[in-house]
Amino acid sequence: NAGVTQTPKFRVLKTGQSMTLLCAQDMNHEYMYWYRQDPGMGLRLIHYSVGEGTTAKGEVPDGYNVSRLKKQNFLLGLESAAPSQTSVYFCASTNTGVGYGYTFGSGTRLTVV
């Protein structure tokens, strides 16, 4: 099915470990985003990309890095995980002219212990 696929769906990390979350979309969308959702905080933008090879910081970028080497993939990296990064992470993509109707992935639930 066309859409946004996030892997993994669940992960438990120890403090200080690193990991990469993968987001893949098959809709040829230019724009991709990483959000985190925390209880009572809504969705907050971590990083985003307006095209292949470009990335930019969002609202809460500290502790994360991203890369967009291929148009269809947007990777979110945690170099040294902290308990404060325990969250549900959502990737989204969109194109111009679609009324900002982001397509979201189903999320990655990350727990840092």
Added chain:
Amino acid sequence: DQQVKQNSPSLSVQEGRISILNCDYTNSMFDYFLWYKKYPAEGPTFLISISSIKDKNEDGRFTVFLNKSAKHLSLHIVPSQPGDSAVYFCAATGRGGSNYKLTFGKGTLLTVNP
């Protein structure tokens, strides 16, 4: 500084009645507004949107109203159905930019009781 505010964390209504979810914004540069619906363990899905040049947009049972002077928008669901039970997020953007970033509210949990 919260630019999009959903002041009601939860709302409970009876099946068949109207559900009204509210959203306020503070950024005068916002000119496009959207509502997303989210079920547990799923990603948000786009529901309906409205441009600042309009004051109402309707799609089936869902209607969004925009009051620019009050910086307020609302989502009306009529009639409400149990399947509408979900978290609803209000989102906003300023289309003058080129990054299409959305700023989301904290969400309102709607429960529709049979």
